[in-house]
Amino acid sequence: MAELALAMNIIEAIKLTYHVARFIYKSIESAKAEDAEKARIAADFRRELLFFASFKRYLEKAHMSIAYDKSLDELWLLEIDQVIGRMKQDFSEYERFVQQDASEALEASTLSLPLPSKSTTQRSCSASKLDAAPDDTSFSVNQRLRDGHRRVYKKAKWALFDRQHLENVVEKFRKRNKTLRKILQFAMAGILQQFAQHGQGLKSLQKDEDAVALGLTTWAEIKQIKDQPERIDVDFSMSDCTVDTTDEACSVIRLGTLSTTAQRSSIFSRDKLSKESVLVEYKTYPAAPEGLSSSDYRELEGRIDRRVNQLAGLLSTAGSNSLGTLPFKGFFKEAEKSRYAFIFSMPDSTTEAKPDSLHQMIESPLLGRLWTLSGRFSLAGDLARIMGTFHMFEWVLKGFQSDSVVFCTEIQSNKPQLHKPYLAGFEYIRPVSGSTVGQPFDMSEEVALYCHPDLQDEPSVEFGKIHDLYSLGVVLLEIGLWTTARQIVQQARPPRPSKGADIREEYIRKAKSKLPLRMGRSFANAVVACLESRHKHQAIRPDVFLNVFDEEIVQKLSAKQLLK
Numbered sequence: 001m002a003e004l005a006l007a008m009n010i011i012e013a014i015k016l017t018y019h020v021a022r023f024i025y026k027s028i029e030s031a032k033a034e035d036a037e038k039a040r041i042a043a044d045f046r047r048e049l050l051f052f053a054s055f056k057r058y059l060e061k062a063h064m065s066i067a068y069d070k071s072l073d074e075l076w077l078l079e080i081d082q083v084i085g086r087m088k089q090d091f092s093e094y095e096r097f098v099q100q101d102a103s104e105a106l107e108a109s110t111l112s113l114p115l116p117s118k119s120t121t122q123r124s125c126s127a128s129k130l131d132a133a134p135d136d137t138s139f140s141v142n143q144r145l146r147d148g149h150r151r152v153y154k155k156a157k158w159a160l161f162d163r164q165h166l167e168n169v170v171e172k173f174r175k176r177n178k179t180l181r182k183i184l185q186f187a188m189a190g191i192l193q194q195f196a197q198h199g200q201g202l203k204s205l206q207k208d209e210d211a212v213a214l215g216l217t218t219w220a221e222i223k224q225i226k227d228q229p230e231r232i233d234v235d236f237s238m239s240d241c242t243v244d245t246t247d248e249a250c251s252v253i254r255l256g257t258l259s260t261t262a263q264r265s266s267i268f269s270r271d272k273l274s275k276e277s278v279l280v281e282y283k284t285y286p287a288a289p290e291g292l293s294s295s296d297y298r299e300l301e302g303r304i305d306r307r308v309n310q311l312a313g314l315l316s317t318a319g320s321n322s323l324g325t326l327p328f329k330g331f332f333k334e335a336e337k338s339r340y341a342f343i344f345s346m347p348d349s350t351t352e353a354k355p356d357s358l359h360q361m362i363e364s365p366l367l368g369r370l371w372t373l374s375g376r377f378s379l380a381g382d383l384a385r386i387m388g389t390f391h392m393f394e395w396v397l398k399g400f401q402s403d404s405v406v407f408c409t410e411i412q413s414n415k416p417q418l419h420k421p422y423l424a425g426f427e428y429i430r431p432v433s434g435s436t437v438g439q440p441f442d443m444s445e446e447v448a449l450y451c452h453p454d455l456q457d458e459p460s461v462e463f464g465k466i467h468d469l470y471s472l473g474v475v476l477l478e479i480g481l482w483t484t485a486r487q488i489v490q491q492a493r494p495p496r497p498s499k500g501a502d503i504r505e506e507y508i509r510k511a512k513s514k515l516p517l518r519m520g521r522s523f524a525n526a527v528v529a530c531l532e533s534r535h536k537h538q539a540i541r542p543d544v545f546l547n548v549f550d551e552e553i554v555q556k557l558s559a560k561q562l563l564k
Contacts, residue, residue, distance in 0.1 A: 007064040013084045014056050021049050025167065041166050048173045054213040055180055058262040061210070074186050080180065087176045088171065094169040104140045121408040184214060185392060186546050218321045222314060222393045229310040236312035237331040243341050245280050252404045252425045254325075256280040256355035258343060268394070277352040278379045279326060281424055283308070287338060305333075308340055311426060315342070323388035326406075326422050345406050347420070355406035356416050359385055362402065362484050367416070371482075375418055376464075377559035380479050380523070384419055384554045387472055391465050392546055398463060399425050400471040401450040402478050402485070450474045450484040450535075453500030465545065466536045467555075473530025476557070477511055480519040480527065507531050522561035 025045050046314060059066065059080075085176075127426075211217055225232060238260075245256040258278045278306050285304055288297045309329060315328040319356050326344035333340050346352055358379075359365040383405065404425030407416040452470040454461050474485050481488065488510055489496065489503055497503045508531050515524035529535065 006074065006081065010064065010077055010081050010084065010313070011060070013081070013088065014059070015083055016063055017088050017091060018052060018056055019087070020024070020095060021052060021173070024091060024094060037163070038166075041163075041170055044171050045173065048170065048177050051177050052180075052211065054210040055177075055184075056215075058208075058210040058214060060145040066184070072187070076183060079165070079183050083096075083176050083179050083183070087173070090169060090172040090176070093379050094165060096429075097165050099126065101331075102113065112470060150431070156216075157523075170405070180538065181215070182394050182550065184216070184430075185219075185389075186550075191540060215321070218317060221317050222395070225310060225313040225317065226395050229306060229313075232309060232313045234313065234316075236309055236316060236328075236330045238332045238343065239334050241343075243278065243280055251354075252281060252357065253344075253355055253406050254280045254282075255352075256343075259327075277346065278329065279346065280356065281344070282339050284339040297329050312342070315426065320346070324382075324421065324423050325390055325426075326424065347409055347422070350408035350417065351411055351414070353409045355408045356402045358405040358407075358421070358478075359402040359484060361407070361416075362478060362482055368482065370416065370418060376482070377519070377523075377557065378419065379421060380476050380557040381451065381554060382419075383423075384425055384549075384557055387468060388546060388554065391549070396421070396463055396465055396468050397426060397471075398468070399450075400468060401447065402475050404444075405475070446486065448500065449489065449503065451500065453504055455549050456500040466533045469535075470533060471529045471548075473511075473527050474507060474531065476523075476527045477507055477515070480515045480523060481510065504531060520562045522556040526556035527554060 021237065025042070066076055170465070204561055208217075240261040242259045244254045244259070245254040256277050256278050262273050288300070292300070312328065312331055315325055317323075318325040319328040327347060329343040329345055331340050331342045356367060361371070387397065387400070400423075404423060406422050407417065407418060407420065408422070410417045448456055450471045452467040455463060455467055478484055483491075485507075489506060492506045497506045508528055511524055511527045511531065515527060529552055534547070535552065
C-alpha cells in the first residue's frame with residue numbers, strides 16, 4: 001500500500017508540476033514576439049518542457065514501474081519524488097514572481113502625464129480656423145507619451161529583473177531534467193539486464209515516441225548490439241573503396257582521402273570515382289597461428305569479421321546519437337596488411353583538418369594555452385561521463401589513453417572544439433572464448449603506461465570496467481597536472497619505475513601530492529579511486545556501479561567542488 005500511495009503522490013505531483021510549467025511557458029510565449037532574447041529563452045524552456053512531458057507520459061504508460069523490480073522501483077520513485085518536489089518549489093517561486101509582476105504592470109499602466117489645461121486646448125482650437133471639430137492632438141500626443149513611458153519601464157524592468165528570473169527558472173528546469181535523465185539512465189542499466197524477460201522489446205521501444213525522446217531506444221539498441229550481435233541486420237562493410245592516409249602511422253586517428261567507385265549504370269557509361277576527406281582508424285588482426293587448419297582459420301576469421309561488424313554497429317549507433325564518438329561511415333578489410341580500415345566522417349561545422357589529440361595538446365605549448373582551468377575540469381567530467389555511458393551497456397573500451405581523445409577544428413573560429421571531445425581507439429579483438437586470462441598482450445611501451453598492471457605481460461584476470469577506470473585515472477592525472485604519462489614517469493625520483501605496479505605507485509604518489517594544490521582535493525580523490533581500483537566490488541551490478549561511479553568519480557571532477 002505504501003508503494004501504491006507513493007506512486008499516486010508522484011503522479012499527482014508530476015501532473016501539477018507539468019501544468020505550472022505550461023503556464024510559465026505560455027507567459028514567456030506571449031511576450032517572445034517583443035524581443036529576440038525572450039524568444040531564445042522561450043525556445044530553451046520549450047525543449048525542457050517537451051522532455052518533461054515525455055517523462056510524464058512514459059511513467060504513466062509504464063504504470064510507474066521503471067525497473068521491473070518492486071524494491072528498485074520504490075528506490076527510484078523516491079529519487080523522482082525528491083526531484084519533482086524541488087521542481088515544484090522552483091516553479092512556485094517563479095509563479096509568485098509572475099503574479100507580482102502582473103500587478104506591478106497594471107499599476108504602471110495607470111501612470112500618466114498631466115492632462116493639458118483647458119486654456120491650452122482653447123488656444124489650440126482657436127489657432128486653427130480650418131478645424132470645425134474639437135482638436136484632440138494634445139490628447140493623442142499625451143497618449144503616445146504614456147505608451148513610451150510604459151515601454152521604457154518594461155525594457156528597464158526586463159533588463160534589471162525579469163531576464164534574470166526567467167533565465168534562473170530555465171536553468172533550474174534544465175538541472176532538474178538532467179537529474180531525471182540520470183535516474184532513467186541508472187534505472188535503465190538494471191532494466192537492460194532483464195530486457196528480454198519482460199517483453200519490453202526493442203521494436204516496441206522504437207514505436208514509442210516518448211521512449212525515443214528520452215533516449216531509451218538508443219540505450220536498448222546498444223545493449224542489443226552488445227548481447228546479441230547475431231541479430232545485427234546491417235552490414236557495415238564498404239565495397240569498391242580505397243583510402244589513402246598521409247599523416248604519421250603512430251596516430252590513433254589519421255586524416256585520409258576515401259575513394260569510392262560507383263558501378264556503371266550501363267555498358268556504355270563510365271565508372272564514377274568520388275573522393276572525400278575522412279578520418280581513418282586502422283585495426284590490425286593477428287595472423288593465423290601455426291598449425292591451424294584452413295577450416296579452423298576460416299572459422300576464426302569469420303568470428304573476427306562478426307566482431308568487427310559488432311563494433312561497427314556500436315560506433316554507428318553511438319556516433320549518430322552524440323555519445324562521444326565520431327560519425328561512423330563503415331569499414332573495409334585490407335587483407336594484404338592484416339587490418340581493417342574504420343572510416344569516419346568529419347563532424348558537422350568542422351574543417352577537413354586532422355583532429356588534435358589530447359596527448360598532442362598537453363605536449364604542445366601553443367595548443368596548451370587554449371585550455372583554461374575550468375575547461376580542463378569540464379573535459380575531465382565529459383570523459384568520465386562518456387566512459388560511464390558505455391559501461392552502462394557492459395561495453396569496456398580497452399586501450400583508453402590521451403592519444404585516443406581527439407578534438408576537431410571548428411570552421412567559424414578555426415580552433416579546436418574543446419567542448420566536444422571524441423573517443424577513438426575502441427578495442428575489438430578478443431579470444432574466441434571472450435576471456436583475456438593468460439593471453440599475452442603485445443603492447444607498446446606507450447600503451448603500457450595506461451594499462452592496469454594486472455593486464456600486462458600475461459594477464460591474470462579478465463579485462464573489466466575497473467581496468468578502464470585505471471586508464472581513465474591516468475588520463476585524468478595527465479589533465480590535472482597537464483603533463484603526459486611518459487613525462488610523469490620520466491620525472492620520477494630514482495630509481496625510475498619500469499614495471500606496471502611501480503608505475504601505478506608513482507601515479508598515485510603524484511596524484512596525492514600534486515593534484516590537491518592544482519585541481520582540489522575532491523578531484524585528486526577521484527583520480528586516486530580510479531588508480532587504486534577502489535570500487536571493483538560494485539562493478540558486478542551495472543545500476544549500482546553507475547550510481548557509485550557518478551557520485552564518487554564524475555561529481556568529484558566538477559570545478560564546483562572547489563567551493564566546498
